[in-house]
Amino acid sequence: MGLQAAPEMAAQFGGLHPDSRAQALVGEVGNRVVQNTHAGEMAYQFDFHLLADEQTINAFALPGGQIFITAALYKRLETEGQLAGVLGHEVGHVVGRHSAEQMAKARLMEGLAGAASAVVADPNDPQGSAQTAAVVAQVVNMKHGREDELEADRLGVRFMAESGYDPRSLLGVM
Numbered sequence: 696m697g698l699q700a701a702p703e704m705a706a707q708f709g710g711l712h713p714d715s716r717a718q719a720l721v722g723e724v725g726n727r728v729v730q731n732t733h734a735g736e737m738a739y740q741f742d743f744h745l746l747a748d749e750q751t752i753n754a755f756a757l758p759g760g761q762i763f764i765t766a767a768l769y770k771r772l773e774t775e776g777q778l779a780g781v782l783g784h785e786v787g788h789v790v791g792r793h794s795a796e797q798m799a800k801a802r803l804m805e806g807l808a809g810a811a812s813a814v815v816a817d818p819n820d821p822q823g824s825a826q827t828a829a830v831v832a833q834v835v836n837m838k839h840g841r842e843d844e845l846e847a848d849r850l851g852v853r854f855m856a857e858s859g860y861d862p863r864s865l866l867g868v869m
Contacts, residue, residue, distance in 0.1 A: 698740070701761040709747035712766050721745045724775060725762060725782045731858040734786050741789070743782060745769055756785040776864030779855045787850030791843060 705711055712718055725743030729735045739760035746765045754764040762785045764778075772778050852862045 698759060698761060700757055701742070701744070704757065704761075704763065705744060705746060708751065708753075708763070708765055712745040712747045712769075714745070717766075717769065718745045720775070721764060721769070721778070721782070724778050725786070728779055728783045728786055728854050728858045732786075732854045734790050734854060737790065739789055741786065754781050754785050756788045758789070760786075760789050762786065762789070773867060774864055776855065776860040777868050779858060779860040780851055780862070780865040780868055783854035783858075783860075784847045784851035786854055787847035788843065790850055791846045 722743045725741065729741045734741070741760035741762065744761070744763045746763055748765040749767050749770070751765050752767045752771065754762070754768055756762045762782060764781060764785075768781065769778070772781065852865065855864070856862050
C-alpha cells in the first residue's frame with residue numbers, strides 16, 4: 696500500500712525536489728541508516744524522498760518503507776547527522792509498524808461506521824467505500840501516539856549510532 700500511495704503523497708507535497716544532489720544525499724544517508732542496522736534485514740523496500748514543499752516542516756513514513764522529508768525541514772538541518780536522526784526516526788516508525796497499525800485501526804473504524812450507517816442508511820443516498828490512497832493520506836495526517844513516537848525516537852537514536860552518526864546530533868533538531 697505504501698508503494699502504491701507514494702506518488703500521490705509526493706504530489707500532495709509538490710512532488711520531488713528538483714535538486715538531484717540533495718535528493719541523492721537523502722537517499723545515501725537513509726540507506727546508510729538501513730544497511731547498518733537490523734532494519735536492513737527486514738523485508739521492506741526502503742526508499743527515501745526529498746519533497747519540494749518548502750512551507751511544511753515534516754517527515755513521514757508510509758507502510759513498507761517509503762520515507763519522505765520536506766524541503767522545509769531538510770533546509771533547517773545543519774548536519775548530515777541531523778538528517779540521519781530524522782530519517783532514522785522515520786525508519787523506526789516503519790520497523791515498529793506504526794502506520795500499518797494505524798491503517799488497521801482506521802479500517803476497523805471505517806467498517807464499524809459503515810455497519811452503523813447501513814442500519815440507518817437511506818437507500819436513495821449510497822456512499823462508496825474509501826480508497827486505499829485516501830486511507831493512507833489520512834494516516835499520514837494523523838499523529839502517532841506517544842508510545843509510537845517514543846519507540847521511533849529510541850529506534851532512530853539506535854539506528855543512527857549503529858550507522859556511525861553521533862546521536863547528540865538530534866539535540867539540534869529538537
